[in-house]
Amino acid sequence: MPKIENTTGMPINLIIDELKSDDIRKRIHSVKHLDLIASTIGPDRTKNELIPFIQELLDDDDEVLIELVDSLSRNFVELVGGQVQVLLPTFEALCRVEDASVREKAANQIKKCLTQLPDQKKVEELSIGIIKRLNDSDYYMAKNAVAILIPAIFNQVSQNNQNDLINIILKMSQDQIPQVRKFTSMYFQDLVKHFPLVNETFIQNILNSFIKDEQDFIRMYIVDALIQASKTPFLQKQQNFVLNMFKQLAEDQSWRVRYYFCDKLAEIGEAVTKEGYRKNFQNYHLKFLQDNEPEMKSIAALKIERVSTLMDPEDILNKLIPLLKSIQSDTNAFVRNALASSVLALCPIIGKKNTSEQILPIFLTLLKDQDSEVRITLFKKLSLITNVLGVDSLSQSVIPALTELAQDKNWRIRASTIEVLSFFARAIGPEFLSDKVLKLLLDWMGDKVFSVRQTAIQQTAQLISILGLAWADKNLLTKIWAFQSIQNYLHRLTVLFTINQITSQLNNEYIIKTIVPILQSMAKDSVANIRSNVCRTSIQLAKEKGGNVVDPMKKILQTLSDDQDAEVKYQAKSALESL
Amino acid sequence: MSDIDQWIETLKNGENLKETDVKILCNKAKDILNNEDNVIRVEAPVTICGDIHGQFYDLMELFKVGGDVPETNYLFLGDFVDRGYNSVETFLLLLALKVRYPDQITLIRGNHESRQITQVYGFYDECLRKYSTLNVWKYCTEVFDYLALAAVINDNIFCVHGGLSPYIKTIDEIRIINRKQEVPHEGVMCDLMWSDPDEIEGWSQSARGAGFVFGADVVKEFNRRNGISLICRAHQLAMEGFKLMFDNSLVTVWSAPNYCYRCGNVASILELDENLKKYYKLFEAAPTDRASNSKKVIADYFL
Numbered sequence: 001m002p003k004i005e006n007t008t009g010m011p012i013n014l015i016i017d018e019l020k021s022d023d024i025r026k027r028i029h030s031v032k033h034l035d036l037i038a039s040t041i042g043p044d045r046t047k048n049e050l051i052p053f054i055q056e057l058l059d060d061d062d063e064v065l066i067e068l069v070d071s072l073s074r075n076f077v078e079l080v081g082g083q084v085q086v087l088l089p090t091f092e093a094l095c096r097v098e099d100a101s102v103r104e105k106a107a108n109q110i111k112k113c114l115t116q117l118p119d120q121k122k123v124e125e126l127s128i129g130i131i132k133r134l135n136d137s138d139y140y141m142a143k144n145a146v147a148i149l150i151p152a153i154f155n156q157v158s159q160n161n162q163n164d165l166i167n168i169i170l171k172m173s174q175d176q177i178p179q180v181r182k183f184t185s186m187y188f189q190d191l192v193k194h195f196p197l198v199n200e201t202f203i204q205n206i207l208n209s210f211i212k213d214e215q216d217f218i219r220m221y222i223v224d225a226l227i228q229a230s231k232t233p234f235l236q237k238q239q240n241f242v243l244n245m246f247k248q249l250a251e252d253q254s255w256r257v258r259y260y261f262c263d264k265l266a267e268i269g270e271a272v273t274k275e276g277y278r279k280n281f282q283n284y285h286l287k288f289l290q291d292n293e294p295e296m297k298s299i300a301a302l303k304i305e306r307v308s309t310l311m312d313p314e315d316i317l318n319k320l321i322p323l324l325k326s327i328q329s330d331t332n333a334f335v336r337n338a339l340a341s342s343v344l345a346l347c348p349i350i351g352k353k354n355t356s357e358q359i360l361p362i363f364l365t366l367l368k369d370q371d372s373e374v375r376i377t378l379f380k381k382l383s384l385i386t387n388v389l390g391v392d393s394l395s396q397s398v399i400p401a402l403t404e405l406a407q408d409k410n411w412r413i414r415a416s417t418i419e420v421l422s423f424f425a426r427a428i429g430p431e432f433l434s435d436k437v438l439k440l441l442l443d444w445m446g447d448k449v450f451s452v453r454q455t456a457i458q459q460t461a462q463l464i465s466i467l468g469l470a471w472a473d474k475n476l477l478t479k480i481w482a483f484q485s486i487q488n489y490l491h492r493l494t495v496l497f498t499i500n501q502i503t504s505q506l507n508n509e510y511i512i513k514t515i516v517p518i519l520q521s522m523a524k525d526s527v528a529n530i531r532s533n534v535c536r537t538s539i540q541l542a543k544e545k546g547g548n549v550v551d552p553m554k555k556i557l558q559t560l561s562d563d564q565d566a567e568v569k570y571q572a573k574s575a576l577e578s579l
Numbered sequence: 580m581s582d583i584d585q586w587i588e589t590l591k592n593g594e595n596l597k598e599t600d601v602k603i604l605c606n607k608a609k610d611i612l613n614n615e616d617n618v619i620r621v622e623a624p625v626t627i628c629g630d631i632h633g634q635f636y637d638l639m640e641l642f643k644v645g646g647d648v649p650e651t652n653y654l655f656l657g658d659f660v661d662r663g664y665n666s667v668e669t670f671l672l673l674l675a676l677k678v679r680y681p682d683q684i685t686l687i688r689g690n691h692e693s694r695q696i697t698q699v700y701g702f703y704d705e706c707l708r709k710y711s712t713l714n715v716w717k718y719c720t721e722v723f724d725y726l727a728l729a730a731v732i733n734d735n736i737f738c739v740h741g742g743l744s745p746y747i748k749t750i751d752e753i754r755i756i757n758r759k760q761e762v763p764h765e766g767v768m769c770d771l772m773w774s775d776p777d778e779i780e781g782w783s784q785s786a787r788g789a790g791f792v793f794g795a796d797v798v799k800e801f802n803r804r805n806g807i808s809l810i811c812r813a814h815q816l817a818m819e820g821f822k823l824m825f826d827n828s829l830v831t832v833w834s835a836p837n838y839c840y841r842c843g844n845v846a847s848i849l850e851l852d853e854n855l856k857k858y859y860k861l862f863e864a865a866p867t868d869r870a871s872n873s874k875k876v877i878a879d880y881f882l
Contacts, residue, residue: 007597009597009598009599024710025707026711027710028711029711196678240781278700281679357821448858448860449643449644449862450642450643450644450645450646450647450651451643451644451859485854486852487852487854487856488624488852488853488856488858489624489648489853490624490650490651490850490852493646493650525596526853527624528682529624529649529652531649533650541826548751565682566682567649567680567682567683
């Protein structure tokens with residue numbers, strides 16, 4: 001096991017001392033470096049001295065404990081010489097603290113430790129001990145770990161112990177404290193996986209008591225348990241029970257439970273198969289699309305992508321798509337956004353004719369949505385509709401939308417739009433790049449925000465690699481080189497950045513004829529930043545292109561090595577040296 | 580890659596430097612700042628930025644809008660630290676950039692570049708939290724003492740953090756101050772960091788308890804006497820990112836969007852091209868990670 005290096009700048013003894021410091025910040029710092037301490041003092045001293053000492057820290061502030069559990073989770077098994085059980089009492093104690101994240105991490109570490117013990121009997125003995133002690137604790141939060149651990153070891157213990165564990169779960173599920181019932185519900189899905197070791201009656205009793213619980217939080221997690229149960233033979237044996245309980249959840253009066261159900265629709269569909277989904281749950285999804293709660297409409301719209309694979313294309317056409325008309329004009333932007341992200345997934349399923357008649361109108365409406373995020377979300381899924389309808393026919397409808405987005409107030413929207421334009425250009429070719437589109441590109445290269453200019457430069461480089469230098473020079477580059485005479489240095493820099501970006505597409509002839517004069521002229525620019533970037537561009541061209549390009553570059557650099565500006569001089573000189 | 584370039588990379592990733600590196604960086608910075616006048620002469624083109632106040636990710640956003648150092652020249656008007664969550668990273672990045680590209684970036688002092696103020700408004704606590712010792716705070720506050728007090732661009736635009744002082748009439752009078760000290764409670768140096776403009780005549784007491792309040796007539800006279808066309812300062816929140824006053828003879832530039840993560844204001848930078856043409860570029864707070872936002876965090880009902 002490699003020794004851990006001390007990068008703290010403090011001697012080990014000081015770190016160890018500060019474990020007991022009055023200053024909480026120092027204690028946290030030392031606890032962060034527990035692995036360093038353990039690695040330095042060796043496994044034996046770690047086992048016999050450090051671990052027992054840590055027990056004393058357990059009364060400490062939550063902040064320290066959070067660090068502690070993280071620290072101990074890092075390869076501590078090796079640091080105690082492989083003797084996992086030494087760590088268990090500490091983790092067990094951490095399962096009793098107030099902070100939920102600490103309890104959960106500690107419980108998961110116990111799980112991990114137990115998997116590393118070779119002796120089954122030992123595992124049974126230790127785990128049952130821990131579980132019973134935590135269950136009997138005065139502090140009800142300790143039952144959190146119980147709910148996590150029982151499913152983890154259930155199949156590794158004797159029949160008698162299994163019965164005891166079952167009884168513990170039964171009691172927890174009816175505990176008067178809601179949080180205890182919540183833990184039980186949350187992790188019940190893990191226990192259900194052990195069917196038939198846990199029998200039908202037990203599962204049904206627990207779920208029946210949860211479904212009647214007044215707290216929606218507890219009812220919510222039944223969804224997960226039912227999904228897991230459906231992956232076992234339980235589904236065939238108790239199909240009606242499972243389906244009916246799913247339905248109760250789908251019709252639950254609390255929207256959070258309905259939301260959770262809808263969120264898991266795809267998993268439910270997979271578990272009960274397509275026929276099961278269509279017969280039992282499809283209508284719920286359609287109902288959710290018309291729910292009063294915007295959150296419900298939103299999650300239902302989001303799920304269209306995945307549940308569409310479970311539906312019959314006829315149903316999609318006749319039952320689903322009619323509902324989308326009202327969603328595309330919903331007053332809530334996030335509902336429309338959810339629609340934009342998943343509606344195009346329907347195109348490949350319903351075929352070209354239907355896409356053109358049914359989806360294209362929705363697409364065009366969302367394209368003009370007042371919220372630019374909706375439009376951008378739509379663009380991200382563009383390929384789904386272009387693959388079905390073909391890029392050409394689509395591009396005509398798209399250009400007006402692009403033009404509008406190109407002038408959006410939000411610079412990130414402008415930058416994303418450039419990528420979309422580039423996508424079309426690459427797919428269609430030079431015909432797409434009409435004068436109108438080229439003007440957009442040039443506008444972006446002169447955008448007031450630096451990042452937009454950068455994105456434009458990068459996309460231009462991509463376009464050139466596809467469409468070729470000759471086309472680019474005629475239609476685009478000459479106009480970019482004209483930026484040299486813009487008064488504002490930031491826009492003159494665009495010329496140099498562009499050259500940098502397209503170096504690989506340039507041939508030496510073009511460089512000598514067109515680029516060298518540009519660089520010679522800009523080497524005399526009044527602003528030092530331009531001149532130092534001329535150095536950078538020159539050296540890049542010289543190195544990447546070689547041949548007859550090197551000499552002219554050298555000459556430019558030589559002139560600049562006498563520059564009055566320190567940075568320009570430095571750039572020029574170091575460039576010349578590297579040549 | 581040299582050390583300083585490595586430090587710039589580390590800081591740009593939002594990571595902290597080792598304490599030993601901070602010490603070396605601060606010493607290098609002091610060397611460079613030491614040779615600067617109280618009033619630095621800056622040549623256009625340059626982009627002027629107002630208060631940052633530890634909003635590191637918004638500083639990254641600023642660079643995305645204005646361009647990176649050293650391609651773009653910058654002048655920062657102070658108040659790099661306090662209030663935001665990342666004063667350490669913010670200040671050290673700007674220092675590292677100053678050390679690496681001394682002619683492309685200028686830093687002047689704000690009222691928060693002070694031992695007293697940083698102990699109240701967060702920088703002190705942040706240093707302690709991130710380094711467990713006070714050394715980094717000590718190194719940085721020593722650097723503060725070396726920061727210049729003002730700048731003049733092309734002998735035409737006067738830049739200072741707060742505002743003017745009733746004790747001086749010319750810019751030259753600023754040059755003779757001994758600036759290498761903690762910001763005093765009163766006097767010229769204090770006023771430059773603390774004063775505010777307002778719709779009054781002449782001078783008035785400031786509610787801040789330091790510096791003064793001055794009106795349009797004061798600005799007009801100062802500008803006339805010193806051959807200045809514009810005073811560019813920061814120090815006060817501007818909801819629209821910048822605020823022009825007194826017939827465009829004074830502007831407040833504010834570069835901390837959504838100040839304190841709740842004011843909901845827009846920020847701005849003032850770009851001056853080589854002909855001193857002015858472009859006010861606005862920007863908003865850096866978006867937080869979309870992915871983590873879209874997952875709805877259902878609150879725990881029972882606590």
